[in-house]
Amino acid sequence: MSRLKERYKSEVKRELVEQFGYANVNQIPRLVKVVLNMSVGEAIQNSKALDAAVKDLALISGQRPVITKAKKSIAAFKLREGMNIGAKVTLRGERMYAFLDKFFNVVAPRQRDFRGLKPNAFDGKSSYSVGLKELFQFPEIDIEKSDKARGLDVTIVTSARTGEETRELLTRMGLPLQKGRA
Numbered sequence: 372m373s374r375l376k377e378r379y380k381s382e383v384k385r386e387l388v389e390q391f392g393y394a395n396v397n398q399i400p401r402l403v404k405v406v407l408n409m410s411v412g413e414a415i416q417n418s419k420a421l422d423a424a425v426k427d428l429a430l431i432s433g434q435r436p437v438i439t440k441a442k443k444s445i446a447a448f449k450l451r452e453g454m455n456i457g458a459k460v461t462l463r464g465e466r467m468y469a470f471l472d473k474f475f476n477v478v479a480p481r482q483r484d485f486r487g488l489k490p491n492a493f494d495g496k497s498s499y500s501v502g503l504k505e506l507f508q509f510p511e512i513d514i515e516k517s518d519k520a521r522g523l524d525v526t527i528v529t530s531a532r533t534g535e536e537t538r539e540l541l542t543r544m545g546l547p548l549q550k551g552r553a
Contacts, residue, residue: 375468375469400531400537404467405470406526407459478509489549496537499529506520
């Protein structure tokens with residue numbers, strides 16, 4: 372069991388019950404899933420770029436990604452409906468906790484000029500999304516072997532009903548938010 376899951380079971384649940392006064396254990400917010408999404412615009416001309424992105428995403432997540440396809444045709448981008456344009460992975464259970472532990476404690480602090488993640492990236496209800504400009508902060512990605520710097524979108528989905536519950540859950544679990552801004 373990962374450290375993050377142990378922390379949730381032992382401390383975070385108790386702290387949330389004290390703060391919000393839940394009457395039932397099923398009301399306590401929990402992590403539902405983490406979605407990793409990588410859009411590869413250059414896959415329109417070069418299908419090998421998508422293969423490299425899929426390989427990187429598999430290394431980061433420990434799970435095989437799903438290829439995403441274009442929903443609409445856009446002539447200006449030379450994009451046709453159904454073309455492969457990205458990859459995504461949905462993490463749940465132990466892999467989700469292991470990824471978040473790595474993300475909170477290793478990856479996020481490795482970002483250039485890191486002062487914390489943006490606190491305005493909460494959707495106001497039950498999720499938090501952050502975009503990374505490059506994957507080199509992940510220990511699994513080798514800079515020398517990578518052909519190009521790619522970005523990654525990370526979305527953390529919880530079972531919370533309000534934005535305040537989501538913020539409290541994630542900060543108590545170790546989400547490194549910027550201080551002094553709301």
